[in-house]
Amino acid sequence: MQVFKEISTLLLEQKPFVCYVKPNESVWNLLLQQNEEWVEFTHQAGFVFIPFQEGKQVVIPFEGNLFLQGNFENQIKKTAESFTAENNQKQSFENLVANGVAAIQSGEFDKVVLSRKIVLKEQIAIVASFENIIATYPTAFRYLFFHPKVGLWMGATPEQLVKINQNQFETVALAGTQLFAEKVIWESKEIEEQQFVTDYIVANIKNKVNQLIVTDANTVKAGNLVHLKSFISGELTADFQAIDLIKTLHPTPAVCGLPKENAIDFILKNEGYNRKYYAGFLGEYNNDKQTDLFVNLRCLEIDNDVVTIYVGCGITKDSNPEKEYIETENKSMTMRNVLVSKTF
Ligand SMILES: C=C(O[C@@H]1C=C(C(=O)O)C=C[C@H]1O)C(=O)O
Numbered sequence: 097m098q099v100f101k102e103i104s105t106l107l108l109e110q111k112p113f114v115c116y117v118k119p120n121e122s123v124w125n126l127l128l129q130q131n132e133e134w135v136e137f138t139h140q141a142g143f144v145f146i147p148f149q150e151g152k153q154v155v156i157p158f159e160g161n162l163f164l165q166g167n168f169e170n171q172i173k174k175t176a177e178s179f180t181a182e183n184n185q186k187q188s189f190e191n192l193v194a195n196g197v198a199a200i201q202s203g204e205f206d207k208v209v210l211s212r213k214i215v216l217k218e219q220i221a222i223v224a225s226f227e228n229i230i231a232t233y234p235t236a237f238r239y240l241f242f243h244p245k246v247g248l249w250m251g252a253t254p255e256q257l258v259k260i261n262q263n264q265f266e267t268v269a270l271a272g273t274q275l276f277a278e279k280v281i282w283e284s285k286e287i288e289e290q291q292f293v294t295d296y297i298v299a300n301i302k303n304k305v306n307q308l309i310v311t312d313a314n315t316v317k318a319g320n321l322v323h324l325k326s327f328i329s330g331e332l333t334a335d336f337q338a339i340d341l342i343k344t345l346h347p348t349p350a351v352c353g354l355p356k357e358n359a360i361d362f363i364l365k366n367e368g369y370n371r372k373y374y375a376g377f378l379g380e381y382n383n384d385k386q387t388d389l390f391v392n393l394r395c396l397e398i399d400n401d402v403v404t405i406y407v408g409c410g411i412t413k414d415s416n417p418e419k420e421y422i423e424t425e426n427k428s429m430t431m432r433n434v435l436v437s438k439t440f
Contacts, residue, residue, distance in 0.1 A: 099124050099166060104223050107242060114143045114156060116239040116379075117230055118388065122171075124230075128162040134245040137381075139339055144381045144389070145241055145249075148347060148371040149364065154246055155381070171231035174224055179403075179432045182215040189424065190417035192366060199362060200413045207292050208353035208362050210420075211408025213369055214428050216435075219401045224436035226250055232434045233319055237390040239378065249373055251395025252430065254318035257377045258345055260387040263332040265305070265341060269294035269313070271350050271410050272324035273423050280315050280322050285414040287313070290324040292412075296349045296356075297328055304336040304344075319394070319430040338387055342377075351375040351391060351408070372397065374406030394430040401438075405431050 099115065103126075106113045112129035127143050129135075135155050137144050142157035189212050196208045226240045229252050236252035259266045271293045272286030290313050302308055308330040316325045332341060352375070353359025363371075374397075379389040396405045407427040409420050 099126060099164075100223050100227055102126065103226070103240065107222065107248075110242075110244045112156060112243040112245075114145075114239060114241045115226070116143070116237065117168075119235050119237055122168045124166055124168060126164040127156050127158070128164075129156045129243075130161055132244050134243065139381075139383070141382045141385075143241075143379065145243070145246065145373060145378045146346070146376045147373050148351070148375040149360065150370065151372055151376075152246060154243060156243075158382075168230070171227070173231045174228045174436050176225075176228055176434050176436055177218075178429075179216045179218050179220075179435050181428075182217050185212055185214075186421055189421050192368075193411055193415060193417040193420045195366060196362065196411040197413065197415050197417070200411065205358040205362065206354045207289065207349060207410055207412050208359045209349075209351050209375075209408050209410050210363070211367060211371065211374065211406060212424060213374075214405040214407065216403040216405065216432075218403075218435075219438040220398070220403055221436045221438045222248070222250075222398060225434065228434045228436055229431075233430070236318065236394070237379070241378065246373075248398045249392070249395055250398075251392060252319070253390045253393045253395065254316070254323065255350065255391040255393055257348070257379070257389040257391050258338075258341060258387065259389070260332070260338050260341070261385075264329070265332055265338075266327065266329045267297065267341075267345060269297055269326045269328060269348075269350065270316075270323050272313075273409065273427070274322050275426055276317055276320055276322050282315075282324060285412060286324060288414075289410045289412050290326070292354050293349045294326045294328070296354055297345065300344050301328075301330070301336075301341065304340070305330040305332060307331045320433070321426060321430070338381075338383070342389065346377055347375060348391070350410070351393070353410070371406065375408065394427065396431050403435070
């Protein structure tokens with residue numbers, strides 16, 4: 097298909113661009129930057145790519161750049177293999193989780209989201225893998241972002257950070273994970289973990305917005321997994337605008353923990369690697385029109401043909417280190433199961 101040919105060319109030319117498909121849509125969006133500069137995000141309209149904590153805050157502005165859209169007719173899934181990790185991190189991740197649980201039990205915080213990166217042994221065909229990601233996860237926000245000064249990332253995230261239209265906003269509290277099954281039963285650990293996220297968001301915005309509505313948590317499917325999700329919506333006010341809401345939400349307790357500052361501190365001191373853009377956010381930012389942002393989860397980075405998948409999970413006082421390790425393995429399958437091997 098034409099758009100994938102275009103992406104291959106852009107990658108060869110090392111031009112900054114993003115291609116993305118919104119959840120439940122079959123429209124592709126391609127935004128091409130006309131030069132190679134890193135444009136720092138300072139609230140200008142465009143496609144933003146924001147790190148978890150440290151790193152460049154990037155925007156490809158809509159103004160002055162080329163924006164193309166088109167429809168996919170029918171997308172065909174390609175043959176994918178199950179990709180393997182370069183080394184086993186079971187013990188080190190379980191130790192990290194055990195340290196997190198100990199910190200929670202000693203009262204440092206209530207929840208922390210701990211993560212790791214998985215470097216794959218194999219090389220992948222980038223464009224064919226992206227095609228497969230699009231075809232396999234129709235309900236996710238699917239993207240491929242490339243910038244010569246930032247790198248190459250792609251993913252299929254199930255988590256909206258925020259959607260804003262005029263003064264109406266919508267966000268979600270997403271947490272709790274299980275493998276997909278016909279009949280899902282949630283344990284109190286997961287129910288509590290998701291409730292933390294809802295409570296945090298509500299507590300931090302309730303006095304600042306109007307018409308706040310919070311739904312009960314429902315089970316939602318995300319690839320091979322299911323999560324618990326509540327919808328939270330309301331109206332922004334003159335004193336609490338889009339950018340204020342984004343700053344309040346990011347990073348949500350779904351990707352960092354609670355209380356926020358203590359959890360971030362623990363993550364930065366103990367995770368032992370830089371999350372970069374994983375658990376950051378990305379998407380369309382518009383001052384007065386629609387803003388549509390997503391949390392960067394179920395994603396990977398490709399640097400010199402080396403593929404790195406980023407995965408994490410919420411830790412509470414009842415977490416079992418081995419189960420949490422398995423949860424990160426399961427989450428990594430979202431990407432590992434759909435990648436297409438590079439043929440030489
Ligand atoms: C941190 C991740 O996912 C987040 C953590 C979840 C959990 O702990 O159950 C569930 C969904 C996401 O909010 C990830 O996918 O890496």
